[in-house]
Amino acid sequence: MAHSEPRPFRAAAPSAPLAGRLGVPGDKSISHRALMFGAIAVGTTEIAGLLEGEDVLRTAAAMRALGAEVERTGPGAWRVAGRGAGGLVEPADVLDMGNSGTAARLLLGLLSGHPLFAVMTGDASLRRRPMKRVTDPLSATGAQFWTREGGRLPLAVRGAADPLPIDYVLPVASAQVKSACLLAGLCAPGTTRVVEREPTRDHTENMLRHFGATVAVEDTPEGRVVTLEGQPELAAAPVLVPGDPSSAAFPIVAALLVPGSRVVVENVGLNPLRTGLFTTLREMGAALSIENARIAGGEPVGDIVAEHAELRGVEVPPGRAPSMIDEYPVLAVAAAAARGVTRMRGLAELRVKESDRLSATAALLAANGVRAEIEGDDLIVHGTGGAIPGGGTVETHMDHRIAMAALVMGLAARAPVAVDDAAFIDTSFPGFAALMNGLAGGAAIGPA
Structure with missing residues (x-):
């Protein structure tokens, strides 16, 4: 499906805290x-x-x-x-x-x-x-x-x-x-x-x-x-696809940043090689807990409870990158609201994702009043220790995760945040805006 027309979107602080239970799209x-x-x-x-x-x-x-x-x-x-x-x-x-x-x-x-x-x-x-x-x-x-x-x-x-x-x-x-x-x-x-x-x-x-x-x-x-x-006899087997932890990251970070919020994301895949973001957020002081942990289709699954918390800057080791490679843009948004400096190390792989995601993430922050710099393969974010200034328009470079990270930032910023194109969000998270608006109790995210 060719996207000829860009779909500009914007996100503003919701009138009430984020609350509710939701499922995210399958992994x-x-x-x-x-x-x-x-x-x-x-x-x-x-x-x-x-x-x-x-x-x-x-x-x-x-x-x-x-x-x-x-x-x-x-x-x-x-x-x-x-x-x-x-x-x-x-x-x-x-x-x-x-x-x-x-x-x-x-x-x-x-x-x-x-x-x-x-x-x-x-x-x-x-x-x-x-x-x-x-x-x-x-x-x-x-x-x-x-x-x-x-x-x-x-x-x-x-x-x-x-x-x-x-x-x-x-x-x-x-x-x-x-x-x-x-x-x-x-x-x-x-x-x-x-x-x-x-x-x-x-x-x-x-x-x-x-x-x-x-x-x-x-x-x-x-x-x-x-x-x-080699040459095994593969036999058909039923597959229950858990919720995608990379998609769960967006409502979870939004709940951590919007004061008074409490959100439960149900049936999320908790494969330990995919949960680097949750480990990092906990190190930053996030209130995250797991309920109803179980195994489905060979994969660990559970419900994640996220509540608003004051975050602090941390150093993210390079060895953790493979377990959270898709989550750095939204982690950078969490780091922008944290107290102190967050240094994410060893992000060379981000240069060859849907966009040069390392540069795009730094630009997303800079456009919204957050100091960030790239040193070698490291991204350094200087947290505001509170509300992010916002007010900028983010170039998404046809990258769904940059678009969603920017819209999450808008929910926690003093001024609305716009993105030049939200059309690509559907590649991984169909219905993203409607789902987030359901948690916000109103239209916090919509066409610009």
């Missing part, structure tokens, strides 16, 4: 994987709670184009009749992955192990993002890739007729690259081995086990070693 990472694994399993996979944002719908369309039967049976409810590992068919047309780097990179892993030819593209933002980080290791399977300069989309892939297992040490912490290698290994005989120096989100490993693959994880002096036994 994006798990939603993509549920559709892909359903498509390569034998039998019919029933999915509940699927995120129905544009990114995930692109994955559903791609799986359909590759021969799986994918149908929506109700809100968040989907049924996938799979073709078995190695059973995907050559698509008749170009696969358009929209704005989704996760879908594009994971799908390249799947395609590498199938003897077929496919062409992949995406929107303007995705066509700027580097794919070489996955095509390089995937070439070891025997797959061939043709890309634009710099390894960018559109690209063509011819998967390997007899794929070889991969043995790869990740040069950067990236769950997407790790997952692409593991998915390629599903069609290869023997053992695929990926080594990561810093642990990254492990939804792929959890879900592979849920569908019947043999995956082992071992911590060694070399790093965390993930091994997959």
Whole structure:
């Protein structure tokens, strides 16, 4: 879906504290994987709670184009009749992955192990993002890739007729690259081995086990070693998708910053490799607690209670970055309201997200009267110790998380905060403004 017309939005302080219980959209990472694994399993996979944002719908369309039967049976409810590992068919047309780097990179892993030819593209933002980080290791399977300069989309892939297992040490912490290698290994005989120096989100490993693959994880002096036994019989398995912790971050930070607020976000995924933001907020003095903790579909889940609290600046270690890579823009907003200085270290990976998210986050703060600077790969935020000045217009650079972080800032600022385009919020959080307005008891966020 092309966004021709920008949709400017603005957010202002609500007339009452934020209050209520809410669910956030399903976890994006798990939603993509549920559709892909359903498509390569034998039998019919029933999915509940699927995120129905544009990114995930692109994955559903791609799986359909590759021969799986994918149908929506109700809100968040989907049924996938799979073709078995190695059973995907050559698509008749170009696969358009929209704005989704996760879908594009994971799908390249799947395609590498199938003897077929496919062409992949995406929107303007995705066509700027580097794919070489996955095509390089995937070439070891025997797959061939043709890309634009710099390894960018559109690209063509011819998967390997007899794929070889991969043995790869990740040069950067990236769950997407790790997952692409593991998915390629599903069609290869023997053992695929990926080594990561810093642990990254492990939804792929959890879900592979849920569908019947043999995956082992071992911590060694070399790093965390993930091994997959190739050519498993994947069997259809029901998937209940938990709420996305990256989406839960926005109402949670809003509740911490708006005086008198108390918000409960239900059914949030609490995978320890995704909860770096919650750890950091607690270090800053946030009042966060978990109720109703449980396991669903191989993933830990619970309800998060967030109440207004005075926050203080902290130093965020670089090793925590992989567990909260998508949450830095909204953490920067929390840091802007905190007392003292917050230093977020080791954010190189933010330069290659939907936008150069590091520069965009610093610019978001500067436009609203908050002092911030970038030193190397660190972001330093000088907290106001109270209400953020606000009053600025934020350039979102087609990045949904920058847009939502800026609108959360507007709820806690003295003057309203505007964004140049909120259209892209739908890629990960359809209905964001309506949901936040429900907590505020009125229209705090709306068209500018």
